[in-house]
Amino acid sequence: MLCNKLNEFLTEHEVESRILAALGLCVAVSLYGLKWIRKRRILKRINQEKKRRDMSLQLMEKLAEKFKKQNPGVDSRRILSMSLQELTEKLRDGSLSPESVLYPYVKKALEVTRDTNCITVFMNDCETQLQEVKKQKQKGLLYGVPVSIKEHVGYQGHPSTCGLVQYLDELEEEDSVIVKVLKKQGAIIFAKTNVPQTLICYETSNPIYGLTTNPHNHTKGAAGSSGGEGALIGGGGSILGFGTDIGGSIRLPSSFCGIAGLKPTPNRLSLHGVRPCVDGMLAVLLCIGPMARDVDSLVLCMKALLCDEMFKLDPRVPPLPFNEEVYSTSQPLRIGYYETDGYTLPNPAMRRVFLETKKLLEEAGHMLIPFKPPRTEYMLNELYMKSLFGDGGQTLSEKFKNNIVDQRLRDLCLLCNLPKIVKKILAFILKPLRPRYALSLSSAQGASCVKDHWKQNTAVEEYQTEFIAEWRKLNLDVVLAPMLGPAFNPGYPAKLLSAASYTMLYNLVGFPAGVVPVGSVTQTDEEELKNYKGHFNDQLDKLFVKAVEGGLGLPLSVQCAALPYQDELCLRLMKEVETLHQNKKKKA
Numbered sequence: 001m002l003c004n005k006l007n008e009f010l011t012e013h014e015v016e017s018r019i020l021a022a023l024g025l026c027v028a029v030s031l032y033g034l035k036w037i038r039k040r041r042i043l044k045r046i047n048q049e050k051k052r053r054d055m056s057l058q059l060m061e062k063l064a065e066k067f068k069k070q071n072p073g074v075d076s077r078r079i080l081s082m083s084l085q086e087l088t089e090k091l092r093d094g095s096l097s098p099e100s101v102l103y104p105y106v107k108k109a110l111e112v113t114r115d116t117n118c119i120t121v122f123m124n125d126c127e128t129q130l131q132e133v134k135k136q137k138q139k140g141l142l143y144g145v146p147v148s149i150k151e152h153v154g155y156q157g158h159p160s161t162c163g164l165v166q167y168l169d170e171l172e173e174e175d176s177v178i179v180k181v182l183k184k185q186g187a188i189i190f191a192k193t194n195v196p197q198t199l200i201c202y203e204t205s206n207p208i209y210g211l212t213t214n215p216h217n218h219t220k221g222a223a224g225s226s227g228g229e230g231a232l233i234g235g236g237g238s239i240l241g242f243g244t245d246i247g248g249s250i251r252l253p254s255s256f257c258g259i260a261g262l263k264p265t266p267n268r269l270s271l272h273g274v275r276p277c278v279d280g281m282l283a284v285l286l287c288i289g290p291m292a293r294d295v296d297s298l299v300l301c302m303k304a305l306l307c308d309e310m311f312k313l314d315p316r317v318p319p320l321p322f323n324e325e326v327y328s329t330s331q332p333l334r335i336g337y338y339e340t341d342g343y344t345l346p347n348p349a350m351r352r353v354f355l356e357t358k359k360l361l362e363e364a365g366h367m368l369i370p371f372k373p374p375r376t377e378y379m380l381n382e383l384y385m386k387s388l389f390g391d392g393g394q395t396l397s398e399k400f401k402n403n404i405v406d407q408r409l410r411d412l413c414l415l416c417n418l419p420k421i422v423k424k425i426l427a428f429i430l431k432p433l434r435p436r437y438a439l440s441l442s443s444a445q446g447a448s449c450v451k452d453h454w455k456q457n458t459a460v461e462e463y464q465t466e467f468i469a470e471w472r473k474l475n476l477d478v479v480l481a482p483m484l485g486p487a488f489n490p491g492y493p494a495k496l497l498s499a500a501s502y503t504m505l506y507n508l509v510g511f512p513a514g515v516v517p518v519g520s521v522t523q524t525d526e527e528e529l530k531n532y533k534g535h536f537n538d539q540l541d542k543l544f545v546k547a548v549e550g551g552l553g554l555p556l557s558v559q560c561a562a563l564p565y566q567d568e569l570c571l572r573l574m575k576e577v578e579t580l581h582q583n584k585k586k587k588a
């Protein structure tokens, strides 16, 4: 019946319908063509950038070889094995020249990046920086120290891409404040390191520079988002570096790559000139902080940065110099601790090193007091995630538009693009089947109006108050917490965003937090992992086992935290933990 009518209509209007069909086809073809052309253009731009990077790495090789030829007597191995403390002393007293430190590091960094793919660009103005540094009348605290920085930390003449093609041609007009202060203190910035696309993932991969792997085992991930830094420093190719952290991005790669890292109190170090991951989101704040082989290096770096120069360059940073008195007190600490946050149960390896650390601290005379962060599930989904996706993911979604989306971020991108109503319906359907997935879906809906948004901010503030009240009730100085590790197998971080609740907590409450390596995975840990059920024994807990399995020998860490602006006290606990473990190792 309907077909007959349609047939009649078509024969009557044959010419018109043919024209219409042809037009439709034309539109479809040109739309597809446009998309194809755009994709080709993006791929071409990416290829150009890859070539530029190859050239950059070739320059590293050339300079390192030239130096070696001209200075055959320099003992690179010895220089590379020195601690930052020793190195800075030798550089300052003149027994080592800045060149004799920089070039061995350039050579080593090249080796590490060939293994792990961690460097995005070598700073070709190193020579100029060397000359500038040598002109310094008063040698800075980091005189002659080669330093690496995360890709989105602004450096003059270079783009800060966050792994996004659209930023490749936006070259920074000036250095970020942190780079300016580092240079003032005599540091030589020699490389930028890789990040995940948009930075919202703890696996470092993007369509421009590719995937960064773990320096201890290339089949494992380096975490992220400061994964390039983690791999470079963990592999020995840099002695001091800078990462940023909005949910664990300094602490996770530090833990996975076996180094120390500090996420300071928000705004303790200037973020001016660093491209944010989610623009305009203020409920949870991005922080920039140091990553290095040991805690002493982090301390030296904080001392160097917390100076008048930074306070002058960025008047929004509170003018608080490093508090040596707080850092070097020796009275016993009141340390709060928790074995699990109640959401992701630590795997046996993570649990073992945590309990060992707790015991060592107790034996050293500190007071360990059970402490439970309130309502982790609520904190994670209702507060952290809901704040991060306060706009329903629109800002992120725009960054992905007309772009090649990294394979690891496809699900996140899809989630950001889903209309609110679809998220709502999906969350409703999934609730009985996959309650923890449903929670993350509903937290990604975003605020519907300003009032809603303010309500969200109020809830975050209330949680902070509650958290501080719990802390105060026990009269704690610091907290010892478990830390995610060992390094995940590739592909899992994007599926297990919620496992980062251990680190996200300290971003949400705005406390300084750092990680220290304390051991490595044993065969017994691996055996025990087979019986891991988690708190829920659900899909996510099963994925978690798959993420961490096969980690024999990989580094493990613990996390230390302190109240806001007590970064020095946080570092003190970190130093204590590091020393106790070193002493234990010596005795064994």
Ligand SMILES: *[C@@H]1O[C@H](CO)[C@@H](O)[C@H](O)[C@H]1NC(C)=O
Binding pocket: 216, 217, 218, 219, 220, 549, 550, 551, 553
């Ligand atoms: C790296 O990890 C893989 C997968 O777990 C494992 O099979 C391999 O033995 C490890 N390699 C090294 C050098 O430890």
